[in-house]
Amino acid sequence: MFRPLTFLSVLALAVLAASLSACSPLKLVNAVSPDGDARATSAIHYGNGERQKLDVYQPAAQAGAAPVIVFFYGGNWVSGKREDYAFVGQALAKRGYVVVVPDYRLYPEARYPDFLDDSAQAVAWTTREIAKYGGDPKRLFVMGHSAGAYNAAMLALDKRWLGKQGVRPDALRGWIGLAGPYDFLPVQNKTTRPVFNYPDTPPDSQPVRHVSAGAPPALLIAAYEDKTVNPVRNTGALAMRLREKHVPVRELYYDGVSHATLVASLSRALHTLAPTLDAIDDFVRSDGGRQAAAR
Template identity: 40%
Template sequence: MPSCEPSIATRIVRRTIAPLLAGLGVSACAALRPGRLTDGARDVAYGLHPRQRMDIYVPSGRGSAPKPVVFFVYGGSWANGAKETYSFVGDALSARGFVTVIADYRLVPEVHFPVFIEDGAQALRFVRDNIARFGGAPEAIHLMGHSAGAYNAMMLTLDKRYLAAVGIRAGDVRSIVGLSGPYDFLPFDIDVTKEAFGNARDPVRTQPINFARRDAPPVFLATGSEDTTVLPRNSERLALALRKAGARSVSLKIYQGLGHAGTATALSRLLQWQAPVLDDVVMFLKTSVHPVCQTARKVAPRSASNVAPLSMLHGEEAARRSWSGLRSRAGSGSVVCGELRACS
């Protein structure tokens, strides 16, 4: 078995998928091997802090036409994580034609809310201003995140203050993909959230669900039916809040049998057999049209292949009917009604 020196984040992911990898006869180290970055760049600085660095993955043989961009934010309880650990995400998306950016950001306990979100905004501004050098289209930037990273990406997308502070319009984000993210987790009653958010002046303004808005870009929320770390209700409730606010394109999929890490690890080459997460994400990204563009071009919203979109309903009746529909589509036992026990 090959050896490697694992980071904390690597060990977290490795413990989660080790049984699966053992069944395949390969090591967790091999599954998380750093990407090649053949035509991209590693450790590109977007700020002065040592953790304000990003890796950029570029499709091989990309040609002259600018490619859409995915800005991916990894999780780790806002306290752990390294961009190198998630190179499999860069490999998977760049192989499908997306210039992919994975950035480190400052972590707890060095910083607390909202600094890790502000780092994301700073990185995104750098991407917008420089991604053309790597063949990316600055007008076609999609956000995507897993777990705590999905929280960061969703706050960047829904709370307009963060992007406005760095000169980016909210409408400049083409779409947002949230994988197993915590979006509605008050009160802060576990160590993870106390450490990251305990000093927030207004806890209500830390929750993505409270920024659901009509002009949100297309949203794809994915979670696993067996996620006991960030319960599926987080995605379900955000989907309903967005639809109630009048958002035009909201899709939710609950992957049967997947746990918390599964929505991310299923993107990797070795574990794509677990669930069609990569195919669904790619289809969503390729068919997403921002509401502003939908109005201008009079194009009806499109949803990802094999993804159940929420119906075009509004108000309390909409919430009731949509919730019922979500439960029926999710399948028996897949909607967990309980408290958020951890965020990673």
């Protein structure tokens, strides 16, 4: 039998190996993530499209309306499905939050900015309907990993997207980005190029161009050894822009995780890789840092 740390190390390596093969590493993470601490409601339509569906995770035992986190997964806007991120919903629901995990249209069905319209539509659904699932729409946060962190950033920083859905900019109490690409022009990744209409990618597609003094507080987390999204150019530069505009931001970098295993560290099986879940919990529980600042 493996000792706990040895088992976690082996599991982390398995996740990394799977990410380089045809096997989904997220299926492995979900397989070892117990789901007894959350109640899930699946395949709720927030729009008319086949991929305009979402899952809601609620704490198994809940007293009163809980803060809400809408989580957008990554996949370079060409892949991903909400079922693979059940471990995120379960982990955050165990901490007492109501979690929404939406699908959104992907390339080639969609290009920029279609997936932002979908993401905003999912948030609009949440503001209207989440009270039925025990969530407090007045304590709403958006969160994402990788491409999903881009989606979350654009909803939080660029008022166009939520505005098109009739959602006020101050509807968000904060946002959380894990290993997000926030400044990637000119587009270098060949898979990403057609998604953003390269070489005619609009400059205002970049989150760093939409930082303003009225932006909601941010928690930005990245891996020091991220080989997919440069943490200095993206997380570091965006955090600097936010501070220049006096927007509250907490910026964290972790050793021992990669671009892929940063989000996997939210699972119960891999949570010791990095304190990602604790940082998110602290941020949301403190209302985006407002309560901590008031003390």
